[in-house]
Amino acid sequence: MARKKLDTLTEQMYYVLLSLTQERHGYAIMQYVAALTQGRVAIGAGTLYALLGRFEKEGLICLAGQEENRKRYLLTQEGRRVLEEEWERLQRLVADGARVLREEDGHETS
């Protein structure tokens, strides 16, 4: 279900915020995410437009400039805080998974 409050981010949300640690316009965000994930994550224009609207409304990003109907956005302090919280959450997930899976590997080899 779509989240009304951005407490946890979907993969696409995460990558959009990640791309806006630098000022970028919409299509540049799409290209950056595709390059960063080596094509694994593809964000559609309609989805990106909706996400940018939500992020701006929530105060996570701000409009940095506009040329010829192309708006550039940048992460706000609040947006960086949300992004870093999500990154730390993902780190914890990976660490917990690594512990469990390494334990299993340890039991299998012994």
Place this chain on the structure above:
Amino acid sequence: MKPHEWMLFTYPVMDLKAAEAALNRAAAEGWTLDRVFLGCFARLVPAQAPVVWAVDWSDGAHLEREDYLALCADAGWTFVQKVGSFQLYRAPAGTTPIQTDSAEELERFRQEELRRLGKLTGCLGLLWLVLALLVGVLALLLPAGGRTVDGLLALFASNTVLYLLLCLPLLLAGLAAWTARLCLRLAQWRRTAAEGTPFPAPGPRSAKAAAWLCLLFRVWVLSLFPVLLLDLAQAGSIGTPWGS
């Protein structure tokens, strides 16, 4: 290859994925949409290059947002035509779809389309309520008679109101079917949004049946006009002899 083919394009708003799938099936056979005429009939012409189609829904506000169109254009999507609630986009084959998050797509449908549909249903409901109230008032005042009763009887004796009342069972059945289909789609979309998978396309036969029913409804709406003109002519509002 024939110079063109025709396809019925009266899909209801909840069947936009069926409309998209129909255009992409035609594209896979080497056809591309030229234009939709009268909001009903899609003319297909041979495609010069492989293309993919996307059908997006909107209350029209997106078309006024130049930045949205610019973003779609940058991403490879060319806006072709607005048909009712549908916006038709075309792109070279292999282009990333316009919508890639079913949860966001569902949220947008709820915010834009459902509100609009809710207002429309509310207006229709209000009209029928007014009609029912008039019937009730008539039933109450009928024994007493009078000019109000005569006026109401004249109204209900009109061809238009009689035609509407005669068609009421079919209209209610159609409304029930439409509402059931919308509820089914919303349930499917909620499920796919939770799973993170794309919205499913309805089966072609089911979608075609729904499209035919929508066409029949539009024909019925058109049929109201001659009935209304007949009432106006009988009331003397038109039909003055030429030259007098």
